[in-house]
Amino acid sequence: MKPGDELPVLSVPVTRTLIIAGALATRDFTDVHHDPEAARAKGAPDVFMNILTTQGLVSRFLTERLGPGARLRKLSIRLGVPNYPGDTLHLSGSITSVSDDERAVEIAITGTNSLGRHVAGMASLTMEAGR
Structure with a gap:
């Protein structure tokens, strides 16, 4: 591992089930994450993913790519365009720094869908x- 190395992309199909299950699992009962009619009434074309589900997918991406010895210590993300059902979230990352003993790693993360950047x-x- 060295700065500039790219992590393999993780592509996640964005399904209605993923959006609703993620909202319920994170105890986010906001109607725009599970009720299409409410989402449309508030100006969205459909239900959309909540930030905690995105955060979980980013965490999965990082720990799967770095292996079982990876421990997430800090995650700072900002949302962009929404994730709607029927799209695909493509998560990518680039190593920005590695400590001398290779025990600490910093990674820049980006997630895109057909609308643009969903998360960074x-x-x-x-x-x-030993890992």
Whole structure:
């Protein structure tokens, strides 16, 4: 691992089930995340993903790509365009720094869909010795 290395892309189909289940699992009962009629009444074309589901997908992306020894220490993300059912979220990342002993890693993250950038941010992870 070295600065500039790209992590393999993770593509996640954005389904209505994923959006609703993510909202319920994170106890976000805001109607725009599970009720299409309410979402349309508030100006959206359909239900859309909540930030905690996005955060969970970003965390999954990072830990799957870095392996079982990776421990997420800090995650800072900012949302852009919404994730609607029927689209695909493509998560990518680039290593921005690695400590001398390769135990601490910082990664820039981007997630895009057909509308543009859904999420962007930075993550700090540590790696267990021997991994």
